[in-house]
Amino acid sequence: MRNYTKFYIGGEWVDPKGIKPLDVINPATEKPVGKITLGAPEDVNEAVKAARKAFESWSQTGIDDRIAMVMKIAEIYKKRAGEIGAAISEEMGAPVWLAGGPQAMSVLGHLMTSVEAMKTFKFEEDIGGSRVVKEPIGVCGFITPWNWPMNQLAAKFAPAVLTGCTIVHKPSEIAPFSSYLFAEVVHEAGLPAGVYNLVNGDGPTVGATISSHPGVDMVSFTGSTRAGVEVAKAAASSVKRVHQELGGKSPNIILEDADLGPAVAGSIATLMMNSGQSCLAPTRMIAPKSKMKEIIDLAAQAVADWTPGDPATAKMGPVVSESQWNKIQGLIEKGVAEGATLVTGGPGKPEGLETGYYVKPTIFADVTNDMTIAREEIFGPVLVIIGYDTEEEAVRIANDTEYGLAGYVQSGDIDHARKVASKIRAGYININNSQMDFSVPFGGYKRSGNGREFGAHAFDEFLELKSMLGYNPAAA
CATH class of the missing domain: 3.40.309.10 (Aldehyde Dehydrogenase; Chain A, domain 2)
Known part of the structure; x- marks a missing residue:
């Protein structure tokens, strides 16, 4: 039995403010295989506080340093991919060949593809006498699903970290094991405290708090269209950016x-x-x-x-x-x-x-x-x-x-x-x-969401544009 009752906040495993336990069920046996704690709004507050503090320094790091960190995470993740694949199979029922293959290994695909894209990504552009720059948006709230738990986390994590953002992440409470192990990976890699924070919980409590929190600058959600609408409604009061990857009937x-x-x-x-x-x-x-x-x-x-x-x-x-x-x-x-x-x-x-x-x-x-x-x-x-x-x-x-x-x-x-x-x-x-x-960019039209993931096109979801007029007066 897995006992994953702590949260990863500010670079440490901490006792949650929430006290409600939840059994995680193996869908192949219908029996509990582990336990987590459902977080409270206070847990989100602590995670946001840690992420905001970390943003001050992480947003100022050099691109080469961010790339080196993501590559180190990939190196450590690769060593633990088999263990993570086993957790995926246990938590959401994917057969071993799929859980240890495409499910777990998609993380390395996203990390390395994003690294290659970042090497040539332009954060500055001169237009006449003005300069346009792209800056990290800030603290990002991630709400990820159970069906491809590591794929969907990595598709958000890689561009966010590489562009200089920090993260508060709520995985699905149905399939939380693999995200817990991912937090262990980033901790071992030495990702600075507060850049990535993990809070377990349900949608109506932790998900809604992340979505509406004034200290969260954008929220990236993957899940059903119904839930995506609720995330957007909760986010509206703080006028934060909302990225949604929702349902399909392809x-x-x-x-x-x-x-x-x-x-x-x-x-x-x-x-x-x-x-x-x-x-x-x-x-x-x-x-x-x-x-x-x-x-x-x-x-x-x-x-x-x-x-x-x-x-x-x-x-x-x-x-x-x-x-x-x-x-x-x-x-x-x-x-x-x-x-x-x-x-x-x-x-x-x-x-x-x-x-x-x-x-x-x-x-x-x-x-x-x-x-x-x-x-x-x-x-x-x-x-x-x-x-x-x-x-x-x-x-x-x-x-x-x-x-x-x-x-x-x-x-x-x-x-x-x-x-x-x-x-x-x-x-x-x-x-x-x-x-x-x-x-290439991944995302949908209509009620399938807005914004894009994967590769260089994902970076813009985590960046703000700043125009500086008169920056190059001689070129005006």
Whole structure:
């Protein structure tokens, strides 16, 4: 049993002001595997105080010093990545291959990509006789999710620290173990006291306090659109900057000229990899009616490879919690009730997996874009297949959503794929199941959020612009 009841504030592990304990449940066993403490507003106050004090000096450090520190953090993290991967699997149910691979190792991708981008980043620009400079915004509040706990922390941590900001972080109380270990890493690396602070807690208490705190200069939130709205409301009173990476219902257009075998199998793998618990998952497959039977058959074959089971050995683990399982079950039942054709999967737990929050990988066909399962983010291993007659109709269906985080296009003709990709109203478009790229901006349109993460484009989220007129009078 893990006993992670202290908070990391001002470079020390301190006893919390909050006294409410919380059991952390392993979703594969439904049993407690550790305990944390839910923080109080007073804990946030102490963390903000430490972060504000640290900002005075950290914001004035040289770029080379910040880069050296992040590289040292990466070096130590790499040595502990296996331990952190095991914690991820235990806290949120990711299978071992995923938790120790993409889940844990994404941190190194973000840290090193950000370091390379920082080496050539320009903080100053002369315009006529004036100079425009970029300065760190100050204390940043991070509220991170349970589905990719280390990936989402690293995507915020790297640009914030490299630009000279300091941090108060609330990880998800459902999956807090990996963040606790990350705090141990930055402590071992010698990150100055107060640059990174960790306070566990729930959204209505610690999350809301971070969002509304007058000592926090910006808040970066990743999670549901519903929760993101609450963060923005809480932040409004202090007029702080709000960065949001929210929900998605990503379209995946299969064009007539696509190589259907790899197009469908690759799409299924992207969706099922984290038990469907990825905000950019290609959950709406928009397929030509002329090839619908073949596509449905290929999808069913591909899903057969994603059998859920014990995270120690299986390709797919459980979903994160009982409440998440119940939500997914309700939406699957809604799909059946609204007349979609159940191709495979369906309600209930897989045979032989009565213990654990396991969901049957599910495919619905004959879906129309007005059905609930085509509109709402299910956040589980559920695919809906929607037919189209013309390419124009496919694009219209793709864009007929309140979300705009990601989109996918499958085509055997790259020029054709590019043309269709340019018409999708989303921030992150993937052509032919390409690999993730940490160097390009990630974020969404519409109710999928605002601002961007990843690479050099993330730096601007943590910077203020200052214009100094008359700085170069001779050039005016």
